[in-house]
Structure formats: C-alpha cells, structure tokens
Amino acid sequence: MRPMRPRPSTLALLLLMLATAAFAATLLDAAVPREQREAELNATRALVARLGLTDLALFTEARYTRHPSQADLHSAFQDHPLALEHFPTGSLLPPPRYEIVVRETALPD
Amino acid sequence: MIELAGIRKAFNQGQHNEYWALNGIDLAIEANKVTALRGPSGSGKTTLLTLVGCLARPTEGRVRLKGEDISGLPERFLTDIRRRTFGFVFQQFNLIKGLSALDNIILPAYPTGEPRRELLERAEALLARLNLGHRREAKVEWLSGGEQQRVAICRALINDPEALIADEPTANLDTHLAKEFMAILEGLAGEGRTILLTSHDPLVTESAVVDRGVEMRDGQIVDDR
Amino acid sequence: MKLWFEKQRYLIDFTLASMARRKARNLGLLGVYTVLVFVLASVALYTHALRVEAAKVLAASPEVILQRLVAGRHDLIPPGYLEKVGRIRGVQKKEGRLWGYYYDAVVKANYTFMVPNDASIAKGEIVVGPALERSRGLAAGNGISFRSYSGKLHTFIVASVLPQASEIASADLVLMHEEDFRAFFDYPVGHYTDIALSVANPLEVRNVALKLAAALPDSRPILRDEVLRTYASIFDWREGIVLALLSAAILAFGILAWEKASGLSADEKREIGILKAIGWETGDIIKMKFWEGLLISLTAFLAGFVAAYLHVFYFAATLFEPVLKGWAVLYPEFRLTPHIDGLQVATLFFFTVFPYAAAVLAPIWKAAITDPDAVMRG
Numbered sequence: 001m002r003p004m005r006p007r008p009s010t011l012a013l014l015l016l017m018l019a020t021a022a023f024a025a026t027l028l029d030a031a032v033p034r035e036q037r038e039a040e041l042n043a044t045r046a047l048v049a050r051l052g053l054t055d056l057a058l059f060t061e062a063r064y065t066r067h068p069s070q071a072d073l074h075s076a077f078q079d080h081p082l083a084l085e086h087f088p089t090g091s092l093l094p095p096p097r098y099e100i101v102v103r104e105t106a107l108p109d
Numbered sequence: 110m111i112e113l114a115g116i117r118k119a120f121n122q123g124q125h126n127e128y129w130a131l132n133g134i135d136l137a138i139e140a141n142k143v144t145a146l147r148g149p150s151g152s153g154k155t156t157l158l159t160l161v162g163c164l165a166r167p168t169e170g171r172v173r174l175k176g177e178d179i180s181g182l183p184e185r186f187l188t189d190i191r192r193r194t195f196g197f198v199f200q201q202f203n204l205i206k207g208l209s210a211l212d213n214i215i216l217p218a219y220p221t222g223e224p225r226r227e228l229l230e231r232a233e234a235l236l237a238r239l240n241l242g243h244r245r246e247a248k249v250e251w252l253s254g255g256e257q258q259r260v261a262i263c264r265a266l267i268n269d270p271e272a273l274i275a276d277e278p279t280a281n282l283d284t285h286l287a288k289e290f291m292a293i294l295e296g297l298a299g300e301g302r303t304i305l306l307t308s309h310d311p312l313v314t315e316s317a318v319v320d321r322g323v324e325m326r327d328g329q330i331v332d333d334r
Numbered sequence: 335m336k337l338w339f340e341k342q343r344y345l346i347d348f349t350l351a352s353m354a355r356r357k358a359r360n361l362g363l364l365g366v367y368t369v370l371v372f373v374l375a376s377v378a379l380y381t382h383a384l385r386v387e388a389a390k391v392l393a394a395s396p397e398v399i400l401q402r403l404v405a406g407r408h409d410l411i412p413p414g415y416l417e418k419v420g421r422i423r424g425v426q427k428k429e430g431r432l433w434g435y436y437y438d439a440v441v442k443a444n445y446t447f448m449v450p451n452d453a454s455i456a457k458g459e460i461v462v463g464p465a466l467e468r469s470r471g472l473a474a475g476n477g478i479s480f481r482s483y484s485g486k487l488h489t490f491i492v493a494s495v496l497p498q499a500s501e502i503a504s505a506d507l508v509l510m511h512e513e514d515f516r517a518f519f520d521y522p523v524g525h526y527t528d529i530a531l532s533v534a535n536p537l538e539v540r541n542v543a544l545k546l547a548a549a550l551p552d553s554r555p556i557l558r559d560e561v562l563r564t565y566a567s568i569f570d571w572r573e574g575i576v577l578a579l580l581s582a583a584i585l586a587f588g589i590l591a592w593e594k595a596s597g598l599s600a601d602e603k604r605e606i607g608i609l610k611a612i613g614w615e616t617g618d619i620i621k622m623k624f625w626e627g628l629l630i631s632l633t634a635f636l637a638g639f640v641a642a643y644l645h646v647f648y649f650a651a652t653l654f655e656p657v658l659k660g661w662a663v664l665y666p667e668f669r670l671t672p673h674i675d676g677l678q679v680a681t682l683f684f685f686t687v688f689p690y691a692a693a694v695l696a697p698i699w700k701a702a703i704t705d706p707d708a709v710m711r712g
Binding site (some may be wrong): 052 | 343344346347350351354384387388391392393394395396399401408431435443444445446448450451452463465496497499500501503504505506507509528530556560561564565629632633636637639643647663664665666669671672673674
C-alpha cells in the first residue's frame with residue numbers, strides 16, 4: 001500500500017487541539033501574577049491618592065468626558081438637552097448614574 | 110432468503126395524487142441465486158427493489174428476511190440490517206462527488222466505526238479485483254461511466270453483504286461495458302451471493318447468469334420463470 | 335469507546351471533504367466568523383480590563399468630593415464655605431482642590447491644570463503628564479509658555495514629567511503651584527474648585543454625604559463608590575458605539591450564516607439521500623452535520639478569542655484606538671493588565687458557537703428523516 005496522506009480529521013483535530021491549547025494559554029496568561037504591573041499599579045494608586053484624582057485620563061476632548069464623575073448631572077447634553085453629541089466618546093459615556101438617596105437630598109437640579 | 114407477502118405500496122397516500130406502485134406482490138427470493146425483475150418503466154420494479162432492500166417500508170403486507178419479519182422494525186434496526194445484508198448499485202451510481210474513488214468505497218462502513226486500516230485493506234482488495242487500483246485517488250467525477258459503476262460495485266461490497274441489489278445496472282452502459290458488468294456479476298454469483306436486479310435490457314434478462322426472471326406490470330407479477 | 339472515536343473521525347473526515355468542495359464559501363464564512371468573534375472578544379476583554387484597572391486605581395481617590403452647584407452647574411467654592419462644612423463626625427480631613435481645564439491652541443489639546451495639596455511644586459515650575467511630554471516635546475528643564483484666558487503669556491519651567499506607568503490617570507495633567515494657578519486663571523483668592531473629604535470608615539460615607547447635603551443645600555456630594563460605579567457602567571460594552579456599529583455586521587453575518595447553514599442545496603439533499611441509502615442512519619447524518627457546525631464555530635471562536643487577547647493585551651488594542659481616542663488629541667498610552675472574566679467568555683462562547691451549530695442542524699433534520707428510497711426514485 002502506498003503512503004497514506006494525512007486524514008482530514010487528523011488535521012482538523014490537531015488544529016482544534018492547538019487552538020484549545022492557545023485558548024488555555026490565554027486563560028493561564030491572565031491568571032499569572034505580574035509583579036511589575038502590580039508595582040506600577042501601586043504607584044498609580046499612590047499618585048491618585050496624592051493628587052486626589054477622581055477620573056481616568058482616557059478621553060480628554062471635553063470636560064464631561066475627561067472627568068465623567070465630576071460633570072454636571074446633565075453633562076451628556078452639555079448646553080441643551082437636544083444638542084447632538086459632539087464627540088464619539090460621548091456615546092461610550094452615559095451620564096453618571098447617582099444613587100437616588102443622595103440625589104433626592106441633593107439639589108433638585 | 111427474502112419473502113414478500115401481500116405487499117402493497119402507495120405513494121402520497123390519502124392525497125389526491127395517491128398512487129399504488131405495487132398492488133399485491135407475493136414473492137420469495139432464494140439465497141445464492143440471481144433474480145432479475147423485468148418490466149416496462151412504471152411497472153413497480155424499482156419500488157419492489159426498495160422494499161426488498163429495506164430502503165422503504167410497505168404500506169401493506171409483510172417482508173421477511175430469513176424468516177424474521179422486518180417490515181415493522183424502527184429505522185435504526187432497519188438501517189443496521191440493510192448495511193450488513195445488502196449492497197446497492199444504483200442506476201445513476203449515486204457516488205458522492207468531490208470524494209476519491211477510495212473514499213466513496215469506504216463510505217458505507219463509516220457508521221460502523223471499524224478501524225480504518227482494515228477498511229482500507231478491504232477497499233484495496235476490491236479495487237484490485239475490479240481493475241481499479243490505478244484510479245483509487247481519482248475524484249469520481251473524473252471517472253468514466255464504466256469506472257464509476259465499478260466504484261459503485263466496490264462500494265456495495267465493502268460491508269461484505271450477502272445480497273447485492275442493482276437497479277438497471279446496464280442502462281447507462283454501452284454493449285461492451287454491459288458485457289463487462291455481466292462478467293463481474295457472474296463472478297459475484299459464483300461466490301454465492303444473492304443478487305437481485307431490475308432491467309429491461311435483454312442482454313441482462315436473457316443472460317445465462319440469471320437464474321430466474323420475474324416479469325412485472327402495473328405493480329403486479331405477471332410472469333415468473 | 336475506541337469504536338465511537340473512530341466513528342466520529344470518519345464523520346469528521348466526511349464533513350471536511352464535503353466542506354472542501356465549497357472551499358471558498360466555507361473559508362470565507364470561517365474568516366468572517368473569526369473576525370466577528372475577534373471584535374466582540376476584543377471589546378469584551380478591553381472593557382473588562384479597563385473596568386478592573388479603573389476600580390483598582392480609583393480605589394485611592396477621595397471618599398467624597400463636594401461640588402457647589404449654581405443653577406444646576408458646577409461653580410466655585412466661595413471663601414468660608416469650607417468652614418461651613420463644619421465638623422462632621424467621621425470626616426478625617428477636608429481640603430479645597432484647585433483644578434481646571436486649559437485648551438492649548440498650539441496642539442489643539444485640552445489639559446487638566448491642577449494644584450497638588452502637598453505644595454510639592456515650586457513657584458514658576460510645573461510637572462507635566464506624559465502625554466504633554468509627547469505632544470509638546472517637553473522634558474525636565476524645558477520652559478513652556480501658556481497663554482492664559484486673559485490673554486497674558488505665562489512661562490513655566492518643567493520640573494519633571496510624571497511617570498509613564500501612571501499615564502492612564504495622569505496623561506494630560508499640568509501640576510503647578512497654587513499662586514501660579516490663581517494668577518494664570520485669575521482665580522479669585524479664597525475660592526476653590528471643589529472640596530475633597532476623607533472619611534475613614536467606609537460605612538460612614540453615606541451618612542456624611544446626607545449630612546453634607548442637608549447642611550449645604552447648594553452642594554452636591556460625589557461619593558467614591560458612585561465614581562467607581564460610574565466607571566463600572568461606563569464601559570458597559572453593550573453601550574459602546576463599537577457594538578452599535580457592530581450590530582449591523584452581526585446582522586449581516588447572521589443572514590450569511592443562516593443562508594449558508596440552513597439552506598440545503600439540492601446537491602446536499604441528494605448526498606444525504608445517498609448516505610442513507612448506503613447505510614447511514616439519520617443520527618449519523620445529524621452527527622456529521624453537527625461536526626460541521628462545531629468545527630466552524632469552535633475554530634472561529636478559539637481563533638478569534640486568542641487573536642483578541644493578543645490584540646488587547648500585547649498590542650495595546652491598537653485597532654480600537656481611533657474609536658476610543660475620539661476627537662481627543664491627547665491619548666494616554668497604557669498597557670492593560672490581562673484580566674479575563676469567565677462569565678463574559680462563557681457568554682461570548684454561548685452566543686457565537688451555539689447559534690451556528692443550531693442553524694446547521696435545523697434543516698438537516700427535515701432532510702434526514704426523508705426516506706432513503708428517495709435516491710432510487712430519483
């Protein structure tokens with residue numbers, strides 16, 4: 001008999017096994033503790049504590065996207081309730097949701 | 110080997126186009142013999158073939174295989190019996206396009222989960238026997254009509270069935286190839302396999318290989334000799 | 335067991351061979367499928383990691399920020415207000431914060447000017463965030479002039495640049511001395527932007543906030559818990575435009591997959607008839623088709639997910655940058671610590687693998703229960 005060509009199922013199962021292994025590797029990779037990253041994170045946290053920062057500097061194009069937690073309650077519609085969203089990130093940031101308790105006792109704004 | 114008793118078969122039963130393809134058939138097919146069903150198209154030959162081969166169930170009547178009533182068995186058992194007992198050679202060959210000759214031949218054995226090595230050995234033996242060894246890797250659509258039929262025969266034999274069922278085996282072949290087919294048939298009959306075929310080709314029906322001819326018309330047997 | 339395994343391999347062999355006959359179509363489908371999983375998984379991984387990062391980093395931010403509102407808008411804290419807050423039990427420390435926004439016309443970017451409360455910066459000097467280092471080419475010792483809103487030019491010396499590792503929180507910061515800040519913005523003496531309060535006992539925070547709101551009706555306390563909650567919901571991926579844009583793609587894929595999976599061509603129907611005639615059971619055919627669905631969807635899921643993981647955590651989510659950057663000129667460069675949310679992955683798995691496998695099986699059932707003699711009747 002002549003040499004057999006590899007069966008398609010062998011290749012497919014091999015590929016599937018490989019992909020599963022890679023998938024497992026990502027799970028493992030995510031679970032591995034990273035000392036350097038931890039240290040950096042601690043440094044960032046220290047900076048946040050020192051400066052009293054309240055928000056991440058992810059979107060700097062507008063006041064309400066730079067500091068979403070500090071923005072006015074209607075900040076997503078900055079100037080007029082019908083104003084269109086200027087910035088694409090605006091749609092990533094819903095207006096902050098505050099708890100009813102505090103809101104009720106706060107200003108009826 | 111197979112006995113049919115009071116067989117009737119309807120298509121589209123209960124609908125306006127209801128049609129009785131078989132209308133009262135009593136027939137016993139003996140083991141190790143070559144039986145040919147003759148008759149014009151529409152006479153019910155092929156339908157009878159499907160009943161014998163457990164491809165379909167009769168509307169009325171009983172099918173007994175080796176004395177055992179199989180007409181009421183659920184599909185799973187019927188399929189199992191069919192796989193072990195019958196090999197089919199269809200008129201249009203019904204090979205699966207895109208697969209090689211070899212892959213087509215071993216296809217009926219897939220559900221058995223038999224080790225591939227043994228399966229391939231058997232397939233190779235069959236290919237060699239039918240002078241197809243050199244075409245084993247060829248995709249079936251590249252094969253000639255005669256080669257396709259031989260692949261179909263190999264496929265029918267891969268599970269080593271007791272009976273071979275062939276529907277109009279020579280309808281798509283020229284005289285030379287038809288004679289070749291009859292030669293193959295003779296070889297198989299010589300092995301003691303039960304063979305049942307339909308044909309209205311005199312080359313088949315008048316052949317010395319055929320032990321028994323059954324003439325059909327309008328869903329009934331009109332001549333048996 | 336061995337028999338079972340061998341049988342499944344046969345079924346896989348067959349289904350692969352029949353898929354190979356429609357190679358372009360199946361590969362195309364696999365490709366689109368993988369890309370779809372890739373984008374979905376990227377969004378999921380990215381937002382989850384960002385949420386975790388935000389929660390960790392912002393855990394150190396002040397417990398309560400007190401804003402004053404005038405006509406529903408944030409206003410300055412006037413002199414004496416800090417005293418009015420008075421002694422509230424549980425408040426460890428209260429201090430006025432000074433910060434504001436500055437638009438730099440040179441690079442068309444917004445900066446956050448801020449005064450650190452520890453008076454660590456000398457007059458005339460500034461400490462800048464890493465994004466400024468990049469956009470303005472600043473380094474320690476450089477001088478830089480900003481034109482204030484009153485039109486005057488102020489020149490500062492860069493004392494240092496904040497560490498890059500903390501960029502996610504500090505990219506656009508310009509830290510300066512209090513006097514410089516007040517002079518630059520013409521900020522009236524004694525006024526503050528808002529008030530930061532430290533509360534030692536986390537259980538007290540809510541009470542403190544209620545007392546503050548009662549004592550100062552024009553104030554609005556913002557609790558750290560709320561901030562964290564805000565961040566938890568901000569990146570709710572369902573709300574992202576990525577998803578909104580994607581929904582069209584998902585729909586298109588759905589149609590494609592349904593068309594591909596659920597429509598049985600005449601050829602396929604004939605094939606199923608042949609298989610049944612030569613001894614395959616209905617169950618075998620369904621299993622064979624199930625493998626087809628599983629192979630495609632599982633491969634797409636695994637490949638898409640792994641690619642997304644690499645994209646987000648090892649290539650800094652490069653493909654998302656344009657979307658997340660928005661119109662901002664300054665964008666923090668940061669690496670996210672890999673985090674995987676098991677539930678998220680499971681959800682993704684369920685919604686990508688399952689529907690396809692089901693869509694493949696649905697029509698097969700109909701075809702597979704047809705009588706095997708159909709091929710003979712032709």
